[in-house]
Amino acid sequence: MRLYDKINHQLHARVHMVNKVSDQEINQVISLVFNDGATFKDACLQVGRHQSVMSKIIRNMGYTIPKETGKNTRKNLPTQEIINMYNSGLSELFIAKKLNVSRCAIRQRLVENNVYIRTPSEASYISAKQFTPEQRKLRAFAAHKAKRGKAEREESRIMRAKTLENNAYENMTGKGELEIKEIFEARKIKHTWQKAVGRYSLDFLIGNVALELRSGTGYRGDTHKKNGRIKFLKSLNLTTIYVLFDDVSNLIANVDYVIDEIHKENKSPLPDGYFKVLTIRSKDCELRTGNDGKFYSQKIEPTIVKSIKIYSY
Numbered sequence: 001m002r003l004y005d006k007i008n009h010q011l012h013a014r015v016h017m018v019n020k021v022s023d024q025e026i027n028q029v030i031s032l033v034f035n036d037g038a039t040f041k042d043a044c045l046q047v048g049r050h051q052s053v054m055s056k057i058i059r060n061m062g063y064t065i066p067k068e069t070g071k072n073t074r075k076n077l078p079t080q081e082i083i084n085m086y087n088s089g090l091s092e093l094f095i096a097k098k099l100n101v102s103r104c105a106i107r108q109r110l111v112e113n114n115v116y117i118r119t120p121s122e123a124s125y126i127s128a129k130q131f132t133p134e135q136r137k138l139r140a141f142a143a144h145k146a147k148r149g150k151a152e153r154e155e156s157r158i159m160r161a162k163t164l165e166n167n168a169y170e171n172m173t174g175k176g177e178l179e180i181k182e183i184f185e186a187r188k189i190k191h192t193w194q195k196a197v198g199r200y201s202l203d204f205l206i207g208n209v210a211l212e213l214r215s216g217t218g219y220r221g222d223t224h225k226k227n228g229r230i231k232f233l234k235s236l237n238l239t240t241i242y243v244l245f246d247d248v249s250n251l252i253a254n255v256d257y258v259i260d261e262i263h264k265e266n267k268s269p270l271p272d273g274y275f276k277v278l279t280i281r282s283k284d285c286e287l288r289t290g291n292d293g294k295f296y297s298q299k300i301e302p303t304i305v306k307s308i309k310i311y312s313y
Contacts (some may be wrong), residue, residue, distance in 0.1 A: 021049060021057060029054050033066065034112075040065050062111045064104040075101060079109050086110060089126045125167045157199035165196040175215040176248045177203055183255055197236065200229055207266040210240045211258075213251075227313035230275050239269040246281040250304055254280050257306055270310065279307045 025047045032043035044051045055065060077099060085095050092110075096103040110117060118126070128136060177193070184191045184204070195205035204211040210233050230240045243258055245251040251258075261278060270276065284302040287295050 021053060025049060026054070026057060026061075030058065030063065034063075062104070062107040062117075064102065064108055075105065077101065077105065077109060079113065082106055082109050083113055083115055086115060089130060091123060091127065121163050121167060154199060158196075161196035161199055161201045164201045165192070165194045174203065174213055176213045176243075176245065176251045179248055179252055180204065180211075180213065180255065180258075183252070187259075189259070197238065198232060200232070202233075205238070206262050208238050208269065209262050209265045210238050211262060212240065212242045214242055214244050215246070215248075216244060230313050234272055234275075239265050240275040241265060242275070242277045244277060244279045244281070250280050250282055254304065254306060261308070273312050274310050275313065277309045277311060279305070279309070281305055 028047050029040075029043045029049070032038040032046060033040055038046075040055070041051060044054050047054070058065060082095055082099070085098075086092065086106075092103050092106045096106045099106070107117070128139075131139065181191075181193050181204075183189075184206075189206065192205045193203075195202040195210075197205070197210070202210045203213050233240055241258075241261060243251070257280065258278060261276065265276070281304070282302055283300070283305045285297045285299050288298045289295055
């Protein structure tokens, strides 16, 4: 294209460029269609805008444009009931199925009445709170099954960890977390619960110590996956302490033992390549040797056994 023709083409395009649609025009079309019963085509003609331009704008606002039947086909729905159900935590999809209408129809009523629309993460958070532990397990199982065998993007893992930190709630915590959190808050120990560090979610971050609680009777400290996590945290000058306990009451009774080790690690962290595992468990029997040389279990007065082991990675 010659320079003259190119300039002439650009000037011609500018002359015919459509002016930006105003809020007043948008509201007028919405009012004509949804309040006065006008067809979408007639409403656009009255405003002086093309249907394709207005259709895209209004659909993006959550409205469902009625079919061109010559009259308004909008259903009469209990608007206030919809608002109440949504504000109580029910999803748009649930309400739509209950009223036998499309999800867009529900969104449309909410938008028209200036109801705050929850973000996907907020909706997921509310949904999870309403589930029983068994329902959450089934939901997690289905999600894991769908993801199994597929590589997850690093950005997705990082985003999930951040979402977990921003939306932590009691139903998703492990044993002992809420109790330790309450103790930290009562003693004014500065901490972050479910702290996101890269792709990882830490049970607690206190200073430079990543505290991880584990309920059980053993510890597999040599797994590649776990060691990779510890190594990554150490690269950020964060040291890791695992607390292994068999009962929450034992953990709470010996919380000072845990806090002391956290303070020690913050002051004098272990060198690279090492991390601590604290064990707090009850002991009510001992192994003894009989006259025949065989071992047998002897019941004893219950006591609390505490120990510290240093693992390498």
